[in-house]
Amino acid sequence: MNKTSLPHALRTNASPIDYAVMVLLVDDQAMVGEAIRRALSGEENIDFHYCSNPDEALKVAEQTRPTVILQDLVMPGIDGLSLVRQYRASPVTKDIPIIVLSTKEDPAVKSEAFSAGANDYLVKLPDTIELVARIRYHSRSYLNLLQRDEAYRALRESQQQLLETNLELQRLTHSDGLTGLANRRYFDEYFGAEWRRALREQRELALLMIDVDNFKAYNDTYGHIAGDDVLRRVAQTLAAGAVRPADLAARFGGEEFVLVLPGTTVDGAAVMAEKVRGQIDVLNIPHTGSANGQHVTISVGGATVVPRTNLVSTSLIEAADFALYRAKQNGKNRVEMQVGTARVG
Numbered sequence: 001m002n003k004t005s006l007p008h009a010l011r012t013n014a015s016p017i018d019y020a021v022m023v024l025l026v027d028d029q030a031m032v033g034e035a036i037r038r039a040l041s042g043e044e045n046i047d048f049h050y051c052s053n054p055d056e057a058l059k060v061a062e063q064t065r066p067t068v069i070l071q072d073l074v075m076p077g078i079d080g081l082s083l084v085r086q087y088r089a090s091p092v093t094k095d096i097p098i099i100v101l102s103t104k105e106d107p108a109v110k111s112e113a114f115s116a117g118a119n120d121y122l123v124k125l126p127d128t129i130e131l132v133a134r135i136r137y138h139s140r141s142y143l144n145l146l147q148r149d150e151a152y153r154a155l156r157e158s159q160q161q162l163l164e165t166n167l168e169l170q171r172l173t174h175s176d177g178l179t180g181l182a183n184r185r186y187f188d189e190y191f192g193a194e195w196r197r198a199l200r201e202q203r204e205l206a207l208l209m210i211d212v213d214n215f216k217a218y219n220d221t222y223g224h225i226a227g228d229d230v231l232r233r234v235a236q237t238l239a240a241g242a243v244r245p246a247d248l249a250a251r252f253g254g255e256e257f258v259l260v261l262p263g264t265t266v267d268g269a270a271v272m273a274e275k276v277r278g279q280i281d282v283l284n285i286p287h288t289g290s291a292n293g294q295h296v297t298i299s300v301g302g303a304t305v306v307p308r309t310n311l312v313s314t315s316l317i318e319a320a321d322f323a324l325y326r327a328k329q330n331g332k333n334r335v336e337m338q339v340g341t342a343r344v345g
Helices: 031-039 052-064 081-091 107-115 128-146 150-175 185-199 213-220 224-241 266-283 312-328
Strands: 020-026 044-053 067-073 098-102 119-122 205-212 250-251 254-263 298-305 336-339
Touching: 020 031, 020 052, 031 128, 031 185, 044 098, 044 128, 044 150, 052 081, 052 150, 067 081, 067 128, 067 213, 081 098, 081 107, 098 107, 098 128, 107 119, 107 128, 119 128, 150 185, 185 205, 185 250, 185 254, 205 213, 205 224, 205 266, 205 312, 213 224, 224 250, 224 254, 224 266, 254 266, 266 298, 266 336, 298 312, 312 336
Parallel strands: 020 044, 020 067, 067 098, 098 119, 298 336
Antiparallel strands: 205 254, 205 298, 250 254
């Protein structure tokens, strides 16, 4: 094979940034997945794939053909090092670099990880600069192996097709078409995962429910096209407020939205609720048909709880919804908070 027949990313004069990188993260914590996705989102030539189910990790790795695997050590149902051994036993993944992610710096665990076949070890969540540097280093080493075989061209084409398919599927299954926020389906999945994590860690989980006041009257006065624009502006405000990696803004349905705030106290949730309410208020979007003012406002209901085994996750949604009902009954354009939930499974 001569040099000119190689893909651009594998020519000897290509800089490290030119290397096409595919990262597969295997971690059951949605918060970690979102944090690493955001850390890599601005990096050139790094594609990201996430697997939250350890039982599917090997199959996903064989299908995705990543250039580096980020593997969590502690997951429900299976030990992370067992997955490392499975990767090494598969002819498809046996050479793919593996960076183990652990919650602590432990020499004994490090030794065991390297013995199992790991290439590197990081304590999560790692610094973005260090994470990117290690990903590029290990990916380049792996791509140098593939340089010996022109099958790399087919590999990259397959990766690109898979990435495009995944992006389209995520757009269709995770996003609300009007507002661009997470849709109800993704909210249900994400909220369920965060509930289980809060239950394991015995940490607070907060939920805000947001409703656009007098929205039917707005549509009747200005038309549905203008109403759609209002929903998009509310969604943009909520998305800007979900600044932490684990925070999620979603469209719940119609003119209702939700904010999932893991690890947030009732006071912290109340501050966030009042912040977004005020931000919508100061937009001063005209609404002559409103029963409580001349501009568009929102009402917010919030609730927090530390999950228990005998408590169903929907009880938090019901508590936030009840608080939203009180906000509506008490005059709208206000925040009401509900502490704790009652319904058990």
